[in-house]
Amino acid sequence: MAGAAAFRRSTRRVFRPGAYALSRALQHPERLLSSQASPDRGGVLGSELGLYPPERIRNFSIIAHVDHGKSTLADRLLELTGTIKKGHGQPQYLDKLQVERERGITVKAQTATMFYRHANNQLPASDQPDAPSYLLNLIDTPGHVDFSYEVSRSLAACQGALLVVDAAQGVQAQTIANFYLAFESNLSIIPIINKIDQPTADPDNVRAQLKRLFDIDPSEALLTSAKTGQGLSQVLPAVIERIPSPPGKCDSPVRMLLLDSYYDEYRGVICHVAVVDGALHKGDKIASAATGRTYEVLDVGIMHPELTPTGVLYTGQVGYVISGMRSTKEARIGDTLHQAKSTVEPLPGFKPARHMVFSGLYPADGSDFDALSHAIEKLTCNDASVSVTKETSTALGMGFRCGFLGLLHMDVFHQRLEQEHGAQVISTIPTVPYIFEYGDGSKVQVENPAALASNPGKRIAACWEPTVIATIIIPSEYVGPVIMLCSERRGEQQEYTFIDAQRALLKYRLPLREIIVDFYNELKSITSGYATFDYEDSEYQQSDLVKMDILLNGQPVDAMATIVHNQKAQRVGRELVEKLKKFIERQMFEITIQAAVGSKVIARETLSAMRKNVLAKCYGGDITRKKKLLEKQKEGKKRMKRVGSVDIPQEAFHELLKVSNSK
Numbered sequence: 001m002a003g004a005a006a007f008r009r010s011t012r013r014v015f016r017p018g019a020y021a022l023s024r025a026l027q028h029p030e031r032l033l034s035s036q037a038s039p040d041r042g043g044v045l046g047s048e049l050g051l052y053p054p055e056r057i058r059n060f061s062i063i064a065h066v067d068h069g070k071s072t073l074a075d076r077l078l079e080l081t082g083t084i085k086k087g088h089g090q091p092q093y094l095d096k097l098q099v100e101r102e103r104g105i106t107v108k109a110q111t112a113t114m115f116y117r118h119a120n121n122q123l124p125a126s127d128q129p130d131a132p133s134y135l136l137n138l139i140d141t142p143g144h145v146d147f148s149y150e151v152s153r154s155l156a157a158c159q160g161a162l163l164v165v166d167a168a169q170g171v172q173a174q175t176i177a178n179f180y181l182a183f184e185s186n187l188s189i190i191p192i193i194n195k196i197d198q199p200t201a202d203p204d205n206v207r208a209q210l211k212r213l214f215d216i217d218p219s220e221a222l223l224t225s226a227k228t229g230q231g232l233s234q235v236l237p238a239v240i241e242r243i244p245s246p247p248g249k250c251d252s253p254v255r256m257l258l259l260d261s262y263y264d265e266y267r268g269v270i271c272h273v274a275v276v277d278g279a280l281h282k283g284d285k286i287a288s289a290a291t292g293r294t295y296e297v298l299d300v301g302i303m304h305p306e307l308t309p310t311g312v313l314y315t316g317q318v319g320y321v322i323s324g325m326r327s328t329k330e331a332r333i334g335d336t337l338h339q340a341k342s343t344v345e346p347l348p349g350f351k352p353a354r355h356m357v358f359s360g361l362y363p364a365d366g367s368d369f370d371a372l373s374h375a376i377e378k379l380t381c382n383d384a385s386v387s388v389t390k391e392t393s394t395a396l397g398m399g400f401r402c403g404f405l406g407l408l409h410m411d412v413f414h415q416r417l418e419q420e421h422g423a424q425v426i427s428t429i430p431t432v433p434y435i436f437e438y439g440d441g442s443k444v445q446v447e448n449p450a451a452l453a454s455n456p457g458k459r460i461a462a463c464w465e466p467t468v469i470a471t472i473i474i475p476s477e478y479v480g481p482v483i484m485l486c487s488e489r490r491g492e493q494q495e496y497t498f499i500d501a502q503r504a505l506l507k508y509r510l511p512l513r514e515i516i517v518d519f520y521n522e523l524k525s526i527t528s529g530y531a532t533f534d535y536e537d538s539e540y541q542q543s544d545l546v547k548m549d550i551l552l553n554g555q556p557v558d559a560m561a562t563i564v565h566n567q568k569a570q571r572v573g574r575e576l577v578e579k580l581k582k583f584i585e586r587q588m589f590e591i592t593i594q595a596a597v598g599s600k601v602i603a604r605e606t607l608s609a610m611r612k613n614v615l616a617k618c619y620g621g622d623i624t625r626k627k628k629l630l631e632k633q634k635e636g637k638k639r640m641k642r643v644g645s646v647d648i649p650q651e652a653f654h655e656l657l658k659v660s661n662s663k
C-alpha cells in the first residue's frame, strides 16, 4: 500500500484546480422545492422540471480509458430510461461527430438528461408505480489524453463519476489519470468493471487492482456487460444511492457555469450550462462574468437527448441556453453566467486550454485560401480550444498557424476540415512551443520554426522545451524495450512499480517534442499493442536545440523547417531527406535535397533529371485515352506545390509528418 500511496501522491499533479474548487463551492445546499410525484418518462414540460428539487437530481460522468465502453454504457443507460429507443440503429448515441464514429473515440463531451423511477428497496421499479422519479444528467467524456481538458470541464458539473474498467484489460494509463481527476474533484466514484462477457474477463484481478491502486473497496465495484446488458440494472440505483445531489441555493439569483458551447447555423450559439443557484427562465436577462455583456434568454431547455425546450431550468439542473451570442468566442468555457444587474461571485473557472502542438495549415490549392479560412472559422466556432493565427510561407503561400491540445486533436481537426467542409489541406511538421533566449536577454516563444530565421542578427543564448510526465502500463516482459525507447527519446525515469503480478507501471519525464510524432505507435509496436500511455504537462527544461532547414536546389523551404535536438539533427536530417527523395517526382532538371543546420549541410540526396511522359505507354491513336491521361496529369499537377522551380506533391508534406523525430 505504501507504494500505492506514493504513487497517488506523485500522480496528484493531474488534477485540474477549477474542477474541484467548484464542488467545494457547492457544499452547503439549501433546498427550496419539495419533492413531489414525478412526470412520466419522456414528457417534459417546464412545470414538470420544477418537480425535481436538487435532492431528486444526480449529475454524473462516465470516465474510462479509451475503448473500455463508456459510450456503449451511456447508450444502454439512455435506452434503459427510455430516453432513446432500443436499437435506434446508431450505436454510441453521444458520439455525434462523424470523426468520432469513424475513429470510435469521443472528442466532444455531450450531455443527456434522463428520467428514472427509483425506490429505495430491492423490488424492481416497474413493480412500484409510485416510486419517485429522478432527473439524471449523464455527461459523456472523451477518453483520449488530448481531451482531458474536456474531461475536467465535465467533471466540474458533476457530483459523481462512473469509473469504467475493462474486465479483461484492467486498469490502464488513462484509468489512472481520470480516476485522480475525479478524486480530486471530490466526486463519488462508482467503479464499474465492464465487458464481463468476454472470455478473458478477470473481474477479481481488476478488483484487486482497484484496491491496490486507488484503495477502492472491492465490494463497491459493479460488474456489467454493456454489450449483453448483464448487470446494468444495478447502475442507476447505485447512481441515486451513492452520488450526492447537487448542492446550491434555490432562492438566490441565478448563477450558472458555462460547460460547453457550439455554434448552430440556425439558432446561433448554444451554451451548455449547469445551474448552480437559483432558476433561469426564458426572457430573463443574464450577464457574463468574464465579459460583462448582457443577454436575453431566448430559449432554455434540457438535452433529452436532443434539445428539448422547457422554458426554465432550476437549481442543480443541466441544460442549454440560447441567448443571442453571435460567436462562441463570447461563450467562454468556465465562465459564470448570472442574473444581470446582480453582483454574484463568479464560480471558479477552468484551467484554460494549453496549446501543446502547433502546425501550419495551408490550402492544397493556393487559390482556395478563402475557402480554407471560412472552413477553419466555422470549425473553431465549435472547437474553441484551437488557436488560429494567419501566417505566410514562401513555399505554401497564405495559411494559418494553429495550436492544438495534442496530436490526436490536430488529426481530428484536420479530418473534420476535410470531411465536414471539403477542405484540401497541407499541414506542416508539428512543433511544440519552444522558448528561446537571445544574447540580449530577450525571450520569445517559438511556435513556428521558420520564424526563428526572422532574427538572424540575434545570437541564441539558451533554449527551453516543454516536458511531460508520461505514465506507461505494460506487461512486465516488455519493460526492457520500453525503458530503451524512453531513454532514446531523452526520457528520465521517475518511477517503476508493479501494479499486479503481470504488469508494470513506468513513469518518465520526456520532452514533449519526443512524443508528439510517432512515440505512441512505436510504443505500441514494441509491446505488441499492449502498452497504454497517458501524459500530463510538466515544466520546461533547458535543452540544446537547433533549427534545421530543408533546402531544395539550395533554396530553404520555410514550411519544412523544424527544431530538433542538436545530437539528433543528423539522423533526423537524413531521414527527412531520404523521405523527400521518395516523394518528389523526377523533373526535367537535377534536384538536390539537403538538410542544414545554420550554414552546415548535414544530409544530402540528389534526384536525377527525367521527363515523365504519361503517353509513353499509350500506343496507337486512341485520342480519348490520351486525353484522359493528360487530364489526370493536369489534376496531379494541381496537387503539387511549386517551391522555387521544384514541384512538391502534397503527399510529401503528409509523409514528413510521419518522420520520427528521434529514432
Ligand SMILES: Nc1nc2c(ncn2[C@@H]2O[C@H](COP(=O)(O)OP(=O)(O)OP(=O)(O)O)[C@@H](O)[C@H]2O)c(=O)[nH]1
Binding pocket: 064, 065, 066, 067, 068, 069, 070, 071, 072, 073, 092, 104, 105, 106, 142, 143, 144, 194, 195, 196, 197, 198, 224, 225, 226, 227, 228
Ligand atoms: N464484449 C463487449 N464489448 C463491449 C462492451 N462494451 C463496449 N464494448 C465494445 O467495446 C468497444 C469500445 O466501446 P466504446 O463504448 O466506444 O468505448 P469508449 O470507452 O466510449 O471509447 P472512447 O469514446 O474512444 O473513449 C466497442 O466496439 C463496443 O462495442 C461489453 O460489455 N462487452
